[in-house]
Amino acid sequence: MLHFARWKIVLIVLVVAAGILTTLPNFFTAKQLESWPDFLPKNQMVLGLDLQGGAYLLYEVDQKKYIEDRFKALEGEIRDVLRENPRIGYTGLDARPESAQVRIRDLTRLDEARERLSPLVNPLVSSLFGGQPVDEFDLSVDDNGLVRFTYSEAGLDNRLQSIVQQSIEVIRKRVDELGTTEPNIQRQGTDRILVEAPGEGDPERLKDLIGETAKLTFHLVDRNMTGEQALQSRPPVGTSVFMSVDDPPIPYLLQTKPLLGGEDLVDAQVAFGQNTNEPVVTFRFNQSGAREFARVTTENVNFPFAILLDDEVISAPVIREPILGGSGQISGNFTVEGANDLAILLRAGALPAQLTVIEERSIGPGLGADSIEAGKLASIIAGAAVIVFMILAYGRFGVIADLALATNIFLIFGALTVLQATLTLPGIAGIVLTIGMAVDANVLIFERIREESRAGRSVISAIDAGYSRALGTILDANITTLIAAVILFQLGSGPVRGFAVTLAIGIFTTVFSAFTFSRLLVALWIRRRRPSALPI
């Protein structure tokens, strides 16, 4: 146990040196690191949001609302299809939370209706199911003429997947525009999106920017009656009442179907109005959007229209002349920041569905720094207590145990730095447990050496037997804990995972430093001093 081949000594020293070298950058500021030569490692540890401050936002696609909206849209499509010539008589066209349905009056034309409606199941190209197209909706027709569209499971999965994908892109564009943080945006599960913004202590603006669907639509104003009248009575078929963002809100009676959507926008910028000098948002369409915009404005000169953002009227100008260049401007009562945010939202595009915050954690940078400060002080005191206690109990061997412990800590932080694993508060708990086990490993060995020595063995033989007998125990204890760490990592969520990662890393470094490295130190000491009595 106490003989080390030269190459083993070199290897052990190299591992320890690598641990120290990779941990070192953490003691310096980023600025100091810049002046380091290139061959030295410069990566620093990634601190979790709980330690460095930042915002953690978990969003979920509002499935219910999305499905409802889809069925509402489907209702319109069903109407259009059945009204085409030759017209098929129907009744009870209805969009429900779970389905869109219609009853065909003339049962003899049921087959014809089915044939005409069946394209509406909307085959989707899918990467999920081996490239096989899946239908978004299931279509069922019963003998009484009831035609129902419901969501197919595969169809919904497919939609959700692309919604999340698109949403991530849109969110990234929006947040990039903000320019203050470099957030981590990722999918979580089937219908969730995680946004982590380090250093962002006050995520209100971020939330405002992400929470907005930002669906921009242009609607013609219906002039058969005013918005107030429509609120009192019933709006005519094909129109709806929309409220404005003003306080108090003003009702507008608009055609339900938009003239144009915001999909074709290519640019939006903040400008200042020529006469008013108030902030306005100018926008530009792409070619096809510009053509459509030109057609619509030409047909409706002198009519008022409304610009809606997420179904709220933000501006309702009158079309003075045809707009042929494909650009226009929105003037609401914007503040500069409001206009800027709107421009960002329009540039980044609309979210395909409403997103809801289901979990939010934001830690101010001050608190994170306080936690680190308190943690540092406490760790230093705790470490000092352990070091002194080990020396008191085991003398020279205590010093060796302390060196092994220090090595262990360097190796853990070095590994965390190299792997760029995130260190969180629960992760620190994992390190505390590891250090406990590292101390324990040395205690096990030293107590065993004492025992073997009492049983009458010579110094070297007792040390040798102490190490080899304790090995089994150390391995059993550490493997048991490693199993726990692996399972916790597989099944656990955020904080539990952070704990599991540092624990797993710590187990490997513990066995190395507390067993192999400390044994090397003992062997070197024996070789030099040739002790005749056991110092513990």
Next chain:
Amino acid sequence: MLLRLVPDNTHIKFMWLRKFSFPLSILLVIASLAGFFTVGMNYGIDFKGGTIIEIKTDGPADIGAIRSELSALNLGDVQVQEFGASDDILIRVEEQPGGELAQQSVVQRVRTIFADDNVDFRRVEVVGPRVSGELAQAGAIAVGAALFAILIYIWFRFEWQFAVGAILTTANDVVITVGLFVLLQLDFSLSSIAAVLTIIGYSLNDTVVVYDRIRENLRKYKKRPLADILDQSINETLSRTTMTSVTTLLALIALYVFGGEVIQSFTLAMIFGIVIGTYSSIFLAAPLLILLNLRPDALSRNDGDDEKEAKANATV
């Protein structure tokens, strides 16, 4: 002279002491379970949903005024307390009825109160109803699965009695720690789960070390009565058990005193867990093997493997 916590060659009759340790543990476990099911834990927002807001005020805060302003918002159960310093205030708001969006409006409404004051929002945590249920479930499943995997491993490495004994011992520690959470009404959050996990890890480590020695002695002394072997094994490892516990406790007490408010309930639970874990690995883990009918010759058939293992170790 070096420090010794336990004199060499102790001969304490631990097996005889099980007359007291078993009833004591059973009593504590029953009390903990009773407390858990009647009084219940003080679940934090991670498991119950709701909002936590920590603010730092300019100068000492007037808690009474903040409390009355908050109660005017009609947010249901609102708790306001000092958090470590007189200008550091923690506000807890219970989960609002009305789904995910309702939780979000809480923060905005609380912000309106402090709009005019120079207040730093140091921490805002909002957990919606959907997530809180999942977090609790995922945590419980992870802990359960980890325990089960350990059971299997110890069964392979030792005998089934050891596996069952280790799990019972660990379960004892976890349940009594939960009892402490109930008794002191400590906030049980996700980081408390990390504390419980640490306690499990520590307790298992301790138990495995004792079992290892028992296994070794069972192979060495095949003819001696089981109780003798168990007593001797615990006495032999007693020095190590106390040394490790005292060292770990020293470190934890330092963390508790100097580590700041955020980790205080976490370290308190760990300190308690270490004490319980040490107690159980001495007074429960080994005597349980008698209860589980371990036979002194149970390990004899493994002897062949051991020699190979010993040879393998010798060449390392």
